[in-house]
Amino acid sequence: MSQAATADRGAASQSEVSAPRGRWGAGDLAFIAVFAALLAVFAAMPAIPAGGAGVPITLQTLAIALCGMVLGPARGFLATALYVALGLIGLPIFSNFSGGLGVLAGPSAGYIAGFALYALVVGAVAGWAVRRLRGWRLWLVLFLGGLLASFLTVHPLGIAGMSLNLGLTLPQAFFADMAFWPGDVLKNAGAAALAVVVHRAFPAVLIRR
Template sequence: MTDNTPVRSADPHLPSMTRGSDLEAATPVATDRRGVDAQAVSLVAVFTALLVAAAVVPGIPVGGLGVPITLQTLAVMLTGLVLGPVRAGLAVLLYLLLGFVGLPVFSRGQSGLQVLSGPTAGYLVSFLLAALVVGLAARLVLRRTRRTLWVPLLVTASFVTTVVVVHALGVVGLMVNLRLPLQAAITADLPFLPGDLLKDVVAVVAAVAVHRAFPDVLVRQARRASTRR
């Protein structure tokens, strides 16, 4: 039996508490909040490390502009698709800050703010926005649609994000830093597009597998928040 006998506080101005149910109801909430915070920090750290690892893998040079094909876009899209907009944005932002302060975490071991004057600047800047956009799309799709629609909808969202965000800003970076005309910048960018679209498919398949195995990452997160209210 649960003892609901009132417990008087030593301070006469504080209200009385009841044993059992009141205390038991309060305890899980605090514990759950600590768990969610720890999970968020861990996921951000893990995916920041993934972004670094993807940049460390040697890229394949394409053309003469110094922009290699790397696994970075795959890692960025996977981060957004798995973590959602906020945590993915934090992971990519942390990755960029690590590189800007001098750690060799960009492609070909580059680091520092000087990369923003190079040919890859537009692509680097696009990573943060791409993670936010595809992360928001992933959160909406996973929480509001049937599982059978996850792959086609997420592939579509990833394709649109890749073209409209990553490659559009990449072209702008080529135009600004290399002073290329628009047509020349688009021509320089096009060889990267088929590979990035293929990487989008790989990222979606991997992210859907993660969410089916661990639905708490995004699917059940909203339900737990509403329950605490």
């Protein structure tokens, strides 16, 4: 084989190896669409009223955590952002089958604003942990990372939204938000457990080889 042919073959092989990295395909778009639909399904499940603030306890945050833990930061963020965008344009896919821009004037506005950021931060944790950990260690990091992410994103924005739209003081809104803390612990634990199972069965979902 000539040196030119060998060089051409080597260049082609290098191109084949490096081309897929960083590129998204139809599979990524499908994951984004499927998880956005999953969010809508979880939001449609019966909500539990939580105190007098008017913000119900739902399974939305479990599904959002799962988006980030399974898809990683970019795709998890986009799946959640797609869900929020579809709800804001009028589709009744938020809790209690609500939708439209009117929800931004309601008590849940801040929580909705934090959804995509929550998926982004959780996804960043998952992107690091899934490459390095397995078993209960992976579950623990995903659980603690998801819980920390919720208290850095969803809860502060939710408190601010209740204070602004309900006329509550920040301490009053903070105490109203505390009703969601036990549920967040359980939902992040459940999402982490599901994510560990998914990554064990389908490791290429987040880590492409």
